[in-house]
Amino acid sequence: MEQLARRLGVRDAVVIGLGSMLGAGVFVVFAPAAAAAGGYGVLAALALAGFVAFCNATSSARLAARYPESGGTYVYGRERLGPYAGFLAGWGFVVGKTASCAAMALTIGAYLWPEQARLVAVAAVVAVTAVNLRGVAKTATATRILVVVVLAVLTLVAVTGAADVSLGRLDAPGGTARGILTAAGLLFFAFAGYARVATLGEEVRDPERTIPKAVPLALGLALAIYLTLAVITLGVLGPARLAGSAAPLADVVTAAGLPGLAWVVRAGAAVAVTGVLLSLVAGVGRTTLAMARRRDLPAALAAIHPAHQVPHRAELAVAAVVIVAVLLGDVRDAIGFSSVTVLVYYAVTNASALTLGRDPERKLPVQALAVAGLAGCLLLAVNLPLPSMLAGFAVLTLGALWHTLRPTRR
Template sequence: MVIGLGSMLGAGVFVVFAPAAAAAGGTGLLIALSVAGFVAYCNATSSARLAARYPESGGTYVYGRERLHPFAGFVAGWGFVVGKTASCAAMALTIGTYLWPGQARLVAALAVVAVTAVNLRGIGKTATATRVLVGLTLTVLVVVAATGAPHVGLGRLDGLSGTGAKGVLTAAGLLFFAFAGYARIATLGEEVRDPQRTIPRAVPLALGIVLVIYLVLAVVALGVLGDERLAGSAAPLAEAVSVAGLPGLTWLVRAGAAVAVTGVLLSLLAGVGRTTLAMARRRDLPGVLAAVHPRYRVPHHAELAVAVVVVVIVVALGDIRGAIGFSSCTVLVYYAIANASALTLGREPGRRAPVQLLAALGLVGCVVLAISLPLASVLTGFGVLALGALGYALRQAARRA
């Protein structure tokens, strides 16, 4: 459960409220957050069931290949790699925005270089380090909530944006980014005691705790700043503390946010590298990316390639909101394939929850949220997926020839 909290807290809560508020307004933001949390729960339940059946690296890339078709597995893997690479760029830019707003791109690029250097040495987050990270992040979030709560104006929480239900769905798609990382719990099947009992309990507990924290923070941010000011803020939680009358604590929020997001970036880059490795081993990506360092046992070619792409995105674009929308689109497609794969599983004995129904709702929810995102994100996301699919088709034709 702690690993799940560490994977989610900091993944977007420090920045994603702003674009979501711009899409849905005050009350709409809170509704959208609940919708995103429910879709995340459906996805995590499906991922946990599949991870118990296929405890190996690759996630939905493997599940799609085994349960549906190799092409479905490729689309899932490709969507994960490009989507999470954009997530890495958004995380790096968040670090830069909170630490040094005037030089956000430079700080973001340096953060990617530093984190990659750590990953190449084979140093990963242990459970102890994750507990420290979660403790620090929760401390910062408690400071934000305690500082802002007395200044919440209930009148600022009223109303939806002019886009109505469409705005709520758009915001839910963007807020899905803030739950990124929950499926990491499902990949621990070989490393925990009694995984068939532990993982299904850890998933809803971690998601439930995170949803409550996010709802409290959303109420505070909206109640202090109002939806219009929140929508235009680059660092909303830091600004909420400043507006609440304690600007001296802003540095604590900025520093804590940077540390928390750096921890998420560390594990996120490592995860993208492992999926890239799995795809390269099956020749769905260039074989050179399958190299493993003889001493540190890490996929060093894959991690270096991902780091280079992230730095290019950071330097060329420098747009957190665009990276969030693109990442949400492709990752939602990834989880749609996970839910479709879970639908092919039979109902496990002793399961009380209607797991097949959750998989079906998760599949529909992922598709609806993906197509409800801002048009630029949808076109870019599905365009990149189409390019990957074209490359896959050409490789298959060449092999047959």
Template sequence: MAELARRLGVPDAVVIGLGSMLGAGVFVVFAPAAAAAGGAGLLVALALAGFIAFCNATSSARLAARYPESGGTYVYGRERLHPFAGFLAGWGFVIGKTASCAAMALTIGAYLWPGRARLIAVLAVLAVTAVNLRGIGKTAAATRVLVGVVLTVLAVVAVTGAPHVATDRLAGFADTGVRGVLTAAGLLFFAFAGYARIATLGEEVRDPERTVPRAVPLALGVVLAIYLVLAVVAVGVLGEQRLGDSTAPLAEVVTAAGLPGLAWLVRAGATVAVTGVLLSLLAGVGRTTLAMARRRDLPGALAAVHPRYQVPHRAELAVAAVVIVVVSLVDVRGAIGFSSCTVLVYYAIANASALTLGRDPARKLPVQLLAALGLVGCLLLAVNLPVASVLTGFGVLALGAAWYALRHTTRPT
């Protein structure tokens, strides 16, 4: 079986994690989360989503150190629980993140050329796929540049908006109460899910037992701090009603702060940020597809690794083709809800797998308790997402389960 080259150290892994997370939350999900939970509810939901992400990160890091290969929870579920659990995790990840890729591509189109958003989205998918096919080293280098640009733009928004924050706008919850906070937390979880990209690239990380446990919490902590600052600024400047109705909230922040000339910079930064997300998303989905194809849960032809660039080129091309098809069908907010539902199931399986590892005397954290809280939290957020997202997400998971059962029933013994 062809192996992927181990080229990523801690800095590269952190950068890929940052590139996967930064952008999705800041530029996409703050508005629907504020509409669901209100101003104060948004901040509570962000803290809740961050805590559950931390639980998941702890479990994922332990599992990635034990199983340093591509595939993430698809591998962990197979090895620690049952082959079906692994399949369900892999299936949920692939379909959920394919929807995420389509949503991110459409966002790029909406920012660059609203009148031709779908055309720009297709071109973005083709361009990002071309970068990924050149090798994971190229992906890490490109993501490093994107992260630097995004951090600069977000700093401009924070510094511009901070003097105009009205503290009274930070109070108040939506009429939906606790359910609204849980719905918002489920949507905001979409913004944190990128840290798993480090685990799904486990076969390409140098010294994974040391690199992954360091890179995952470091990337997550940096992003959580950035999100909290920007959430306070966005709610404090715009208020929950205007934020909830906004399609480009951070551009509106600088406009409301009296500097409309900076809106173009924020829109350009959003395009760069979402491109970084798409870059890492496609890489992660391609590698999970590779892992599933190696075990014949997907067509075996997708398990090929390019002899020169050491990337799963057939898997990445197949994923890109599916994303291009989905781009013509999806709605951005609906895609976020659908993706969150299936990815939360993915992490629920990761936490269940981590529970089977037992206690870890080398860690000061109560890792078993965190895994249990992560498992319950993932399921709680998943079922409290918008009804359409829950029905669609669990329906597609059920279709995958039925196909798995049929395939194993008809397979010769």
């Protein structure tokens, strides 16, 4: 079986993880989270989502170090729980993240050219696919540049908004416990990028050392950034105005008396989401590759380009499906749909990690964290908005039925 080249170190892996997370949370998710959870409820939901993500990250890092190959939980589920669990995880990841790709592409279009959002979205998908087809080293380099630009824009927002923060605005009527759980499920969408390191496991140097370091580091940095921006957006805009905002960070700059800088923030948002889309397409392509290797998807998708060492057919197939979704779909429910399927994916991750037993070399209570992660994933999934939850579980069920009833191929 052809193998991908190992080219990524700790720094590259952290950058890819950050590039996958920054953007979706900061520029997209805070508004619906505020609508669901109210003032301080958003911060509680963010902490809960971060804790569940940390549990998942711990389980993912343990499993990725044990099985350093492309595919993430699709591989872990197959190896630890059986082919059915592996397929469910892989199917959930591919379907959910394909929806995420479409949502991110449409977001780029909405920020850059609202009147031609779909056209811009298609162009964005074509562009990031072209970069990914040049090789994972090109992906890491491009993502590093995007992360630097995004951090500069977020710093601008934080500095301009900090002077106008009023903690009293956070003390608005909070949401219910269900609202906080709903917001946490939506905010979890912003953390899911840390697993991109695991799905690129076959291309990481010294995975036993690199992955356990890179995953929690990327997650911790993203959480710190999210908490800072959440306090600033809530403290400047208040929960009600934030809930109705289409571009919260641009509104923060405007409310701070610098409306001329709003275009900088909008451009930064487009850059950030492009970074998410770049690494997201790469991650879905690698999981598609892993499933094709085991004939859970067409075997032709398992081909690796002889020069660039990337799963070129898998990435082209993913790009084609995303373009169709962009042309036909809507961004409104994409985040909720993606969150449902990805939370199921991580539930399989934690269940797989439980079979590893205790790890005497780790100070963390890894088994307890796996249990908490499994329970947290399921709790957040069933508290997402009802249409998204029903659609997500329906697609997962259809995939499971197809896997059960399909003819066995040897």
